[in-house]
Amino acid sequence: MACVRRLLPLCSSINRTSFPSSGSGALQGFRSYGAIASEQTLPSNLPEADTSVLNDEIAQIRREFDAAKQSFLKIPAALKAMPKMNPKGIYVNKNLRLDNIQVYGFDYDYTLAHYSANLQSLIYDMAKEHMVNEFRYPEVCMEFKYDSTFPIRGLYYDKLKGCLLKLDFFGSIEPDGCYYGRRKLSRKEIEEIYGTRHIGRDQAQGLVGLMDFFCFSEACLISDIVQYFVDAKLEFDASYIYQDVNRAIQHVHRSGLVHRGILSDPHRYLVKNGQVLHFLKMLREKGKKLFLLTNSPYYFVDGGMTFMLEDSKEYRDSWRELFDVVIAKANKPDFYTSEHPFRFYDTEKDNLAFKKVNEFLPNKIYYHGCLKSFLHITKWKGPEVMYFGDHLFSDLRGPAKAGWRTAAIIHELEDEILIQNKDTYRLEQCSHMVIKCTLPYPLSS
Numbered sequence: 001m002a003c004v005r006r007l008l009p010l011c012s013s014i015n016r017t018s019f020p021s022s023g024s025g026a027l028q029g030f031r032s033y034g035a036i037a038s039e040q041t042l043p044s045n046l047p048e049a050d051t052s053v054l055n056d057e058i059a060q061i062r063r064e065f066d067a068a069k070q071s072f073l074k075i076p077a078a079l080k081a082m083p084k085m086n087p088k089g090i091y092v093n094k095n096l097r098l099d100n101i102q103v104y105g106f107d108y109d110y111t112l113a114h115y116s117a118n119l120q121s122l123i124y125d126m127a128k129e130h131m132v133n134e135f136r137y138p139e140v141c142m143e144f145k146y147d148s149t150f151p152i153r154g155l156y157y158d159k160l161k162g163c164l165l166k167l168d169f170f171g172s173i174e175p176d177g178c179y180y181g182r183r184k185l186s187r188k189e190i191e192e193i194y195g196t197r198h199i200g201r202d203q204a205q206g207l208v209g210l211m212d213f214f215c216f217s218e219a220c221l222i223s224d225i226v227q228y229f230v231d232a233k234l235e236f237d238a239s240y241i242y243q244d245v246n247r248a249i250q251h252v253h254r255s256g257l258v259h260r261g262i263l264s265d266p267h268r269y270l271v272k273n274g275q276v277l278h279f280l281k282m283l284r285e286k287g288k289k290l291f292l293l294t295n296s297p298y299y300f301v302d303g304g305m306t307f308m309l310e311d312s313k314e315y316r317d318s319w320r321e322l323f324d325v326v327i328a329k330a331n332k333p334d335f336y337t338s339e340h341p342f343r344f345y346d347t348e349k350d351n352l353a354f355k356k357v358n359e360f361l362p363n364k365i366y367y368h369g370c371l372k373s374f375l376h377i378t379k380w381k382g383p384e385v386m387y388f389g390d391h392l393f394s395d396l397r398g399p400a401k402a403g404w405r406t407a408a409i410i411h412e413l414e415d416e417i418l419i420q421n422k423d424t425y426r427l428e429q430c431s432h433m434v435i436k437c438t439l440p441y442p443l444s445s
């Protein structure tokens with residue numbers, strides 16, 4: 001053990017070797033291995049037994065370096081033979097027998113219905129107007145414009161410090177993922193503000209998650225307002241900015257402003273996808289049960305579905321026939337844990353009936369409800385249900401608790417896979433793996 005410890009500094013120098021991203025450049029790394037290994041000399045005053053053990057250890061390490069070197073040389077050819085991932089593919093993290101799935105459930109927004117970036121601009125503008133007109137924010141805010149290149153999903157706003165954060169899997173701030181207003185903070189600034197990059201339990205209490213696509217407008221508006229206060233050198237409390245922006249955003253959704261805005265110009269906001277109808281029809285033809293479970297109000301879903309299927313003679317005016325059960329205003333994720341009763345929604349009269357819901361009738365619409373009643377009425381067993389959705393909590397975590405299988409619609413995956421398919425990316429990843437396998441201790445990153 002002592003010998004190994006004495007040899008560790010030798011290995012540490014490998015850890016410091018930097019790896020260029022181009023194919024030919026990787027060879028520079030090998031040269032530095034050789035140099036490190038051959039430059040090491042043993043102290044002359046060591047006892048003979050120790051010298052022999054050390055020589056064996058060094059010979060062993062040289063053999064491992066050589067093996068690593070050979071692995072490196074084989075990387076470009078091996079990569080060529082390795083298939084690339086399909087950006088339009090479907091990926092699983094658990095084995096799934098589709099013949100066991102008898103029931104397919106769907107979320108609506110950002111699952112069956114897809115929107116252009118114009119939607120985020122619309123929400124941003126509506127919320128901004130509300131803040132100026134109702135909360136008396138300065139008139140100059142009306143000039144703010146939504147920037148589609150700024151937000152990504154899964155950001156956190158720190159209500160105490162006013163920063164927008166991207167945390168990694170372990171809850172540490174990503175080095176490039178901390179913004180104050182619209183300005184990216186350096187590592188030094190992050191450490192000055194947070195002490196360390198890791199967000200502890202106490203600091204996490206001030207964070208609010210901005211989890212879905214609807215939150216893009218919120219993230220951008222919060223940052224633009226913070227930036228306004230910074231530029232104007234005005235004192236402000238970062239939590240009030242969140243409170244005001246969030247209230248404005250809630251108003252835009254709850255009042256139906258955004259829903260009416262979308263339906264007033266569906267070509268501008270909705271993105272048609274012929275594959276959706278094809279998929280739903282295919283499931284029906286195979287005898288599967290289908291249901292729609294959304295937080296949106298019925299008129300909004302009806303308008304959107306009618307627009308998206310306007311080219312289909314069969315379902316243009318009867319999209320409801322595609323589903324065995326349609327539930328709107330479901331209030332997910334509370335739907336999965338609450339005991340709210342279902343209400344029958346009369347589409348003609350636009351009101352809720354008072355009669356108790358004991359069954360789901362075809363072509364009818366139901367509001368609210370809860371998972372417990374849903375399972376009681378349908379008699380569908382957890383593992384035979386698969387639910388598709390885009391929201392981590394409303395569509396994936398909640399249903400998983402009910403034993404449903406879940407399918408996440410992750411739009412970003414297409415771009416991520418394209419990046420991972422790039423030769424430069426694959427080469428760097430392989431080099432990293434070879435080094436990781438060669439070293440006797442784990443790499444920190």
Ligand SMILES: Nc1nc2c(ncn2[C@@H]2O[C@H](COP(=O)(O)O)[C@@H](O)[C@H]2O)c(=O)[nH]1
Nearest residue numbers: 107108109214250253254293294295296297
């Ligand atoms: N009251 C709020 N409603 C919101 C918010 N963000 C989105 N929404 C609305 O939820 C549904 C999404 O429905 P689903 O089909 O994905 O279940 C849609 O109508 C949005 O307008 C919010 O922050 N507050």
Ligand SMILES: [Mg+2]
Nearest residue numbers: 107109110390
């Ligand atoms: Mg959704």
